[in-house]
Amino acid sequence: MTPAAASSAIGVLVADSSRMQAQLLTSALRRRFEFRIFSCPLDEAVIIKTIVSAHIRVLIFSLDHSGSIASQMVIIRSLHRSYPAIANILLVGSYDRELVVSAFRSGVRGIFCMSDTHFRLLCRCIQRVAEGQIWANSEQMTYLLDLISEVPSLRLLNSRGAKLLTPREEQVVALVAEGLSNRDTARELNLSEHTVKKYLFRIFDKLGISSRVELVLYAVNNGAPLPAEWLPGANEKLAS
Numbered sequence: 001m002t003p004a005a006a007s008s009a010i011g012v013l014v015a016d017s018s019r020m021q022a023q024l025l026t027s028a029l030r031r032r033f034e035f036r037i038f039s040c041p042l043d044e045a046v047i048i049k050t051i052v053s054a055h056i057r058v059l060i061f062s063l064d065h066s067g068s069i070a071s072q073m074v075i076i077r078s079l080h081r082s083y084p085a086i087a088n089i090l091l092v093g094s095y096d097r098e099l100v101v102s103a104f105r106s107g108v109r110g111i112f113c114m115s116d117t118h119f120r121l122l123c124r125c126i127q128r129v130a131e132g133q134i135w136a137n138s139e140q141m142t143y144l145l146d147l148i149s150e151v152p153s154l155r156l157l158n159s160r161g162a163k164l165l166t167p168r169e170e171q172v173v174a175l176v177a178e179g180l181s182n183r184d185t186a187r188e189l190n191l192s193e194h195t196v197k198k199y200l201f202r203i204f205d206k207l208g209i210s211s212r213v214e215l216v217l218y219a220v221n222n223g224a225p226l227p228a229e230w231l232p233g234a235n236e237k238l239a240s
Helices: 003-008 019-029 044-053 069-082 097-105 119-130 138-149 167-177 182-189 193-207 212-222
Strands: 010-016 035-040 058-062 087-092 108-113 151-156 223-229
Touching (some): 010 019, 019 058, 058 069, 069 097, 182 193, 193 212
């Protein structure tokens, strides 16, 4: 590789819990002149040390499915917060909706499935995310678009940490806290306006308040945002 090519090559760090897989992947990527390849275990301290010592633009993670996926996502999220300019790619053998959503929420810019895609596409994926683009197939994009259309929830806890409201009531609180009227809240949840009013009266009673203003202030001081979810709402009725 010429000095000019080396200076323009994309710095890529492969963080993989499987030493054999990491060796195979890095060996294949090192054949490509457009990349400068580094590798290390899937360990946050080691990854940070490598980032500091090399000019890394893309981080490739391969999850260890024998361990906790949630804890590994925490590592990815932590690294994304510390190094937001580095583009993260997640390598998977297969994926589901929960994994896709969790990965993109954790700062991943691309998900690449090794089992059904050609290696040359991985090289293209690395180049695209290095340029600031998102790498996702149509199914993954559908998961993300569905997530955007779902209704937020706001968890309210008492002094002992116990939940005060039902999931539907949490959604009503979240929408009211965002400034939606009863009519708009009803439309968002596919409920009748009368049902939304009943929910509000029940919420007021549970929280010991008497107005929407008090509810918004209570939510600001005691609310914890939750991942959005969809709950069926058509023809929903509340017991009197």
